[in-house]
Amino acid sequence: xxxxxxxxxxxxxxxxxxxxxxxxxxERYGERSFPIVIGTAEAYAxxxxxxxxxxxxxxxxDLIFNVVTGMGGKLxxxxxxxxxxxxxxxxxxxxxxxxxxxxxNNETVFIDSRPSDAIALGIVNSTPIYINEKVLNDATx
Amino acid sequence: xxxxxxxxxxxxxxxxxxxxxxxxxxERYGERSFPIVIGTAEAYAxxxxxxxxxxxxxxxxDLIFNVVTGMGGKLxxxxxxxxxxxxxxxxxxxxxxxxxxxxxNNETVFIDSRPSDAIALGIVNSTPIYINEKVLNDATx
Numbered sequence: 001x002x003x004x005x006x007x008x009x010x011x012x013x014x015x016x017x018x019x020x021x022x023x024x025x026x027e028r029y030g031e032r033s034f035p036i037v038i039g040t041a042e043a044y045a046x047x048x049x050x051x052x053x054x055x056x057x058x059x060x061x062d063l064i065f066n067v068v069t070g071m072g073g074k075l076x077x078x079x080x081x082x083x084x085x086x087x088x089x090x091x092x093x094x095x096x097x098x099x100x101x102x103x104x105n106n107e108t109v110f111i112d113s114r115p116s117d118a119i120a121l122g123i124v125n126s127t128p129i130y131i132n133e134k135v136l137n138d139a140t141x
Numbered sequence: 142x143x144x145x146x147x148x149x150x151x152x153x154x155x156x157x158x159x160x161x162x163x164x165x166x167x168e169r170y171g172e173r174s175f176p177i178v179i180g181t182a183e184a185y186a187x188x189x190x191x192x193x194x195x196x197x198x199x200x201x202x203d204l205i206f207n208v209v210t211g212m213g214g215k216l217x218x219x220x221x222x223x224x225x226x227x228x229x230x231x232x233x234x235x236x237x238x239x240x241x242x243x244x245x246n247n248e249t250v251f252i253d254s255r256p257s258d259a260i261a262l263g264i265v266n267s268t269p270i271y272i273n274e275k276v277l278n279d280a281t282x
Contacts, residue, residue, distance in 0.1 A: 071245055
């Protein structure tokens with residue numbers, strides 16, 4: 001199994017005039033860091049949940065959290081496990097892939113996710129974020 | 142238990158210049174219908190999933206669907222179960238509340254949700270949408 005390195009969310013950069021926002025991840029026990037381009041809705045979700053802003057109704061990532069918990073699961077960690085070129089609006093773009101790692105009845109459930117959704121989900125409970133070592137090497141070379 | 146009436150999604154109205162979008166629900170076996178104001182991200186999610194547009198990575202409501210399924214659940218129905226005034230940006234606004242009804246290991250799990258997220262989630266599988274009779278009466282009077 002590939003080695004995984006713990007990361008932390010260092011910064012969110014939201015530019016209101018742009019549809020592309022950025023989060024910056026940094027090694028928890030090291031100095032390497034890199035940006036990930038995310039969507040505006042996910043950037044605001046991360047920002048809102050980081051600040052603990054409450055809503056009268058569950059917003060989308062609150063809903064995901066409530067689904068995981070209501071179905072007897074616990075989000076254990078997030079793993080960014082791939083970086084590859086995919087077609088986005090007809091152009092190839094390097095794109096990160098992640099997984100939610102959920103504990104449920106002593107079993108581990110892996111669910112594919114965009115890093116942005118995974119981090120928006122995990123940020124409230126400071127769920128640890130890991131990255132595959134090869135992906136970190138590719139992201140920071 | 143209050144009677145519930147089956148509804149269907151009749152129309153989505155997306156105005157690019159507005160942050161407020163609309164969905165229209167109509168009785169499946171009747172003529173009453175009413176609009177619900179929803180957010181832009183949720184409106185695009187409903188529209189995209191209705192049209193079956195695929196993404197290389199799971200978008201947020203695909204993720205919710207995969208969490209429900211991956212944790213051994215099945216979304217059985219959506220129930221719009223309340224309409225009440227809540228404070229939105231410092232002003233009182235009439236706001237709909239809904240629940241996901243999920244079957245998991247012969248048990249029923251209820252998860253609070255905004256109607257928009259619930260419908261974005263259920264639209265792919267034509268999950269039936271119900272509304273509490275009193276809420277329908279209030280919405281259409």
